[in-house]
Amino acid sequence: MSWTQQLGLKWPILQAPMAGAQGVAMAAAVSNAGGLGAIPSALLSSEELDEALREFRRATSGASPAPVNVNFFTHVNPPEDSAAQARWRKALAPYYAEFDVEPPTTAGAGRNPFDAVSCKVLERHRPEVVSFHFGLPEAALLERVKAWGALVLSSATTVEEAVWLEAHGADVIIAQGLEAGGHRGMFLTQDITTQVGTLALLPQVVDAVSVPVIAAGGICNPRAVAAALALGASAVQCGTAFLCCPESLISDLHREKLTSEQAQHTALTNLHTGRPSRGIMNRLMRELGPMSALPPAFPQAGGALAALRSAAEAIGSTDFTPLWSGQDASGCRRVPAAEQLRWLAEAL
Amino acid sequence: MSWTQQLGLKWPILQAPMAGAQGVAMAAAVSNAGGLGAIPSALLSSEELDEALREFRRATSGASPAPVNVNFFTHVNPPEDSAAQARWRKALAPYYAEFDVEPPTTAGAGRNPFDAVSCKVLERHRPEVVSFHFGLPEAALLERVKAWGALVLSSATTVEEAVWLEAHGADVIIAQGLEAGGHRGMFLTQDITTQVGTLALLPQVVDAVSVPVIAAGGICNPRAVAAALALGASAVQCGTAFLCCPESLISDLHREKLTSEQAQHTALTNLHTGRPSRGIMNRLMRELGPMSALPPAFPQAGGALAALRSAAEAIGSTDFTPLWSGQDASGCRRVPAAEQLRWLAEAL
Numbered sequence: 001m002s003w004t005q006q007l008g009l010k011w012p013i014l015q016a017p018m019a020g021a022q023g024v025a026m027a028a029a030v031s032n033a034g035g036l037g038a039i040p041s042a043l044l045s046s047e048e049l050d051e052a053l054r055e056f057r058r059a060t061s062g063a064s065p066a067p068v069n070v071n072f073f074t075h076v077n078p079p080e081d082s083a084a085q086a087r088w089r090k091a092l093a094p095y096y097a098e099f100d101v102e103p104p105t106t107a108g109a110g111r112n113p114f115d116a117v118s119c120k121v122l123e124r125h126r127p128e129v130v131s132f133h134f135g136l137p138e139a140a141l142l143e144r145v146k147a148w149g150a151l152v153l154s155s156a157t158t159v160e161e162a163v164w165l166e167a168h169g170a171d172v173i174i175a176q177g178l179e180a181g182g183h184r185g186m187f188l189t190q191d192i193t194t195q196v197g198t199l200a201l202l203p204q205v206v207d208a209v210s211v212p213v214i215a216a217g218g219i220c221n222p223r224a225v226a227a228a229l230a231l232g233a234s235a236v237q238c239g240t241a242f243l244c245c246p247e248s249l250i251s252d253l254h255r256e257k258l259t260s261e262q263a264q265h266t267a268l269t270n271l272h273t274g275r276p277s278r279g280i281m282n283r284l285m286r287e288l289g290p291m292s293a294l295p296p297a298f299p300q301a302g303g304a305l306a307a308l309r310s311a312a313e314a315i316g317s318t319d320f321t322p323l324w325s326g327q328d329a330s331g332c333r334r335v336p337a338a339e340q341l342r343w344l345a346e347a348l
Numbered sequence: 349m350s351w352t353q354q355l356g357l358k359w360p361i362l363q364a365p366m367a368g369a370q371g372v373a374m375a376a377a378v379s380n381a382g383g384l385g386a387i388p389s390a391l392l393s394s395e396e397l398d399e400a401l402r403e404f405r406r407a408t409s410g411a412s413p414a415p416v417n418v419n420f421f422t423h424v425n426p427p428e429d430s431a432a433q434a435r436w437r438k439a440l441a442p443y444y445a446e447f448d449v450e451p452p453t454t455a456g457a458g459r460n461p462f463d464a465v466s467c468k469v470l471e472r473h474r475p476e477v478v479s480f481h482f483g484l485p486e487a488a489l490l491e492r493v494k495a496w497g498a499l500v501l502s503s504a505t506t507v508e509e510a511v512w513l514e515a516h517g518a519d520v521i522i523a524q525g526l527e528a529g530g531h532r533g534m535f536l537t538q539d540i541t542t543q544v545g546t547l548a549l550l551p552q553v554v555d556a557v558s559v560p561v562i563a564a565g566g567i568c569n570p571r572a573v574a575a576a577l578a579l580g581a582s583a584v585q586c587g588t589a590f591l592c593c594p595e596s597l598i599s600d601l602h603r604e605k606l607t608s609e610q611a612q613h614t615a616l617t618n619l620h621t622g623r624p625s626r627g628i629m630n631r632l633m634r635e636l637g638p639m640s641a642l643p644p645a646f647p648q649a650g651g652a653l654a655a656l657r658s659a660a661e662a663i664g665s666t667d668f669t670p671l672w673s674g675q676d677a678s679g680c681r682r683v684p685a686a687e688q689l690r691w692l693a694e695a696l
């Protein structure tokens with residue numbers, strides 16, 4: 001029996017955790033329909049996480065309770081760097097002037113890494129799957145997660161990272177090809193030339209580790225799902241494919257871009273958060289270059305953009321909006337997540 | 349009957365043309381074994397091309413004569429730019445000093461684009477397939493190629509390029525995912541953020557054009573071949589997979605790198621020729637950055653490196669050698685090309 005069958009999944013399809021773009025509604029819809037839904041925690045306080053898990057359990061308490069994947073980032077928040085913030089605001093000064101907004105005075109909301117407090121919340125709800133991005137938490141915390149029997153997932157973007165994750169306790173490895181939208185899970189290097197397409201990464205990771213491998217990145221239609229499984233993946237993880245579902249929290253502007261030809265040109269950019277993540281090209285990326293030395297360290301880049309983003313969006317512009325997307329958005333359909341899941345599973 | 353069956357291929361597998369890395373021996377071995385071998389012409393004079401085609405026909409004149417794919421670049425050679433050459437040599441000056449070599453005084457050998465002279469050679473031999481990289485030749489030349497019934501192939505690296513190629517007369521389009529080794533076929537832009545992984549590019553190209561599509565990039569084992577066909581490709585093109593065959597002309601140093609862990613880290617670089625092409629990271633790429641404003645326009649970057657490359661290789665170093673490779677070299681086996689072809693076809 002495979003691990004996805006043990007979890008009770010009908011199909012080996014995971015909905016990728018997408019902080020800011022979805023919450024419990026999508027996770028529950030996918031899990032109830034036979035996939036594995038995910039709750040992204042990076043933007044949640046521990047109280048919000050607790051409430052999200054309570055809500056998920058309520059929403060999936062049918063005849064056969066559905067499993068959940070709770071996702072965390074494992075970065076270390078750097079100290080505030082006022083020099084870096086000043087440099088960043090200076091680079092953005094022409095935009096502040098153009099949109100007539102006040103430069104912010106603080107770094108703004110960041111991203112929360114997994115810690116003892118979040119672990120305590122998890123211990124109350126015992127999620128079946130816990131996944132990490134940017135490596136794994138420290139050993140003591142990881143042990144606590146494993147103590148209630150949770151399956152531990154983490155993303156590898158290179159063969160080297162896959163081998164590292166297996167050695168450090170990941171039960172299943174997500175091979176994240178460079179087609180993937182949002183943050184790259186890369187953690188042994190920040191050199192984006194190391195990033196590999198899914199078709200090339202997946203077979204090499206499958207050969208390099210003995211744990212099961214999930215394919216992620218560019219999987220946005222039934223044929224890609226079937227192809228990834230044929231390449232040796234034991235499951236697939238799809239994110240972009242769910243972004244236009246009604247359960248998604250993204251703006252109408254973002255939805256429109258995803259279903260336009262502009263979605264054919266994405267890039268890895270560190271402008272929006274400080275770490276490389278993939279989104280549809282916007283004006284900021286075009287004018288500063290998508291990978292830049294200007295933004296401060298993750299996750300402190302976004303604060304300086306918040307007011308600009310709001311001002312631009314208010315007039316219908318996504319010039320400063322992170323338009324997260326993988327390299328194939330052609331399967332984005334405006335149908336309920338459960339229906340999208342069944343469509344993705346069509347060729348299985 | 350599919351176009352590959354009409355050509356008499358046993359399997360829908362093309363050996364990618366790799367200028368400098370292979371010639372008639374590999375092309376004939378692959379075609380005789382039931383794939384489609386390729387003769388790359390970019391580094392050949394018209395006399396050498398004529399001789400190569402004569403040789404190919406001799407080597408494949410068995411019971412059922414085998415087809416051939418002759419490949420050309422379609423760039424326009426820029427005028428010599430002595431300022432750019434001076435800038436480039438200045439950037440390389442520390443290396444000239446370190447290896448005690450004289451900076452070259454000319455730009456050195458370039459690459460030859462398809463022209464009326466090469467077309468005349470082709471008209472004598474009437475190759476079954478003619479493929480182009482960097483777009484298509486001018487309409488009048490393309491018409492001459494089609495006049496003897498040749499099938500015309502060209503590479504698209506984006507949906508936009510695929511649509512352009514179909515509109516301008518390509519009979520079959522190669523969807524070249526960014527995993528591919530060697531030169532990117534990109535021609536509508538030189539912005540490498542536009543480049544898409546095979547798994548994401550292929551289904552989008554298949555949907556966008558009505559001509560058959562060949563998958564290329566990161567296809568280096570039997571499962572990847574089968575997966576690409578399942579994704580809607582009518583054939584696959586493999587290059588890296590053939591680089592360690594005895595018919596390959598690459599150096600022992602290059603072979604060793606391909607079968608080492610270092611092959612896991614390739615990058616697109618314009619340092620070796622002036623255009624983005626993928627190779628295993630070497631010292632030059634690490635120290636100057638793989639994509640750089642320093643080298644002169646394609647194809648005039650290589651001349652300044654030739655003496656450095658020779659001096660380094662003489663002491664067993666690939667510091668300045670273009671180590672062409674796709675993002676998956678794990679299927680490089682030191683077996684005859686015919687055997688490698690049969691292996692790649694194993695899952696069909």
